Structure formats: C-alpha cells, structure tokens
Amino acid sequence: MRCASTPDVGHHEAVTATPMPRVGLGVDVHRLEMGVPLHLAGLAWPDEPMGLVGHSDGDVAAHAAVDALLCAAGLGDIGSTFGTADPTRAGASGVDFLAETAALVRRAGYEIGNVTITVVGNSPRIAARRAEAEAVLSAAIGAPVTLAATTTDGLGLTGRGEGIAATSVAVILQRD
Ligand SMILES: [Zn+2]
Numbered sequence: 001m002r003c004a005s006t007p008d009v010g011h012h013e014a015v016t017a018t019p020m021p022r023v024g025l026g027v028d029v030h031r032l033e034m035g036v037p038l039h040l041a042g043l044a045w046p047d048e049p050m051g052l053v054g055h056s057d058g059d060v061a062a063h064a065a066v067d068a069l070l071c072a073a074g075l076g077d078i079g080s081t082f083g084t085a086d087p088t089r090a091g092a093s094g095v096d097f098l099a100e101t102a103a104l105v106r107r108a109g110y111e112i113g114n115v116t117i118t119v120v121g122n123s124p125r126i127a128a129r130r131a132e133a134e135a136v137l138s139a140a141i142g143a144p145v146t147l148a149a150t151t152t153d154g155l156g157l158t159g160r161g162e163g164i165a166a167t168s169v170a171v172i173l174q175r176d
Pocket residue numbers: 028029030054058059060063
C-alpha cells in the first residue's frame with residue numbers, strides 16, 4: 001500500500017511487494033584492561049594501551065551488531081546462538097561472528113537492510129578510522145554497516161575508562 005505522500009519511484013510492483021521490515025537492538029559492554037590488544041569495530045588498534053577483555057576478542061561493536069541481527073530475526077542472542085562458554089570460541093573474531101550471523105539470518109529467510117552501531121567510550125577516536133571500520137563490518141555481513149561514536153562526558157563506566165559499550169540497530173526484510 002502506498003500513501004499519498006510516498007514519492008513515485010517508478011517501480012510500482014516493487015513498492016507494493018515491499019516486505020515488512022523487522023528491527024533488532026543489540027547492546028554490549030566489555031571491560032578494558034592494560035596490556036590487552038584492542039579489537040574494536042572490526043579493526044585492530046595497536047596504538048591503544050588498553051584492550052577489551054571478553055569471551056572472544058571483546059569487540060563490543062561487532063557483538064552488539066550480532067545481537068541486533070539475531071534479535072531482528074528471532075534467533076536468540078550471541079550467547080544462546082554461539083555459546084560464549086564454548087572454549088573453541090576463545091579469542092574468536094567479532095567479524096567472524098558477524099559473518100556467521102549474517103549467514104544464519106539469510107538462512108532463516110531474511111535479507112539484511114542495514115545495521116548501525118554506536119560505540120560509547122573515551123578512546124580510541126573512531127572518527128579517524130570510521131570508513132575503514134565500516135568497510136570491514138559491511139563486508140562481513142554483505143550489507144551496509146554505519147558507525148557512530150560518542151562519550152558519556154566522563155560519567156559512568158565508559159567515562160571512567162573502565163570499559164567500552166556499544167549499541168546497535170539492525171533492519172532486516174523477510175524474503176518472499
Ligand atoms: Zn561481547
């Protein structure tokens with residue numbers, strides 16, 4: 001159904017066949033520790049003195065996106081789907097989790113619209129490598145991933161530099 005304000009895109013059949021989008025939200029936090037290599041948003045950050053400690057590589061941005069995609073498709077969450085206690089997953093790359101998640105979502109009958117991630121933390125400075133991170137994350141899921149970053153103005157666990165948090169929203173579309 002098209003409402004009067006919908007612009008005429010010239011593909012009426014495609015417009016009427018547009019499936020209902022489904023949305024999913026993901027949130028993740030990991031602790032920062034001195035001397036641990038930092039993996040964040042699909043990239044290594046060798047100049048950072050502290051890294052994220054976690055069941056895998058601690059990439060909160062990738063993990064939040066995984067949860068957003070899984071929730072959108074009704075496939076549980078990263079813990080229930082990938083078994084974070086599984087020792088074979090120790091040190092697993094967030095990018096690999098994302099690629100596996102995208103395959104699961106597609107197998108469940110959905111196409112991925114887009115994913116957006118917001119990283120909350122004092123450092124690193126995401127903006128300097130935003131395009132690089134977006135390219136890696138987008139390639140992992142085969143759909144556009146966009147990345148934003150913010151701080152909590154010195155407040156809370158991310159403001160004190162105890163950890164980095166991330167939230168993500170994913171939109172997926174049911175295939176015919
Ligand atoms: Zn995580």
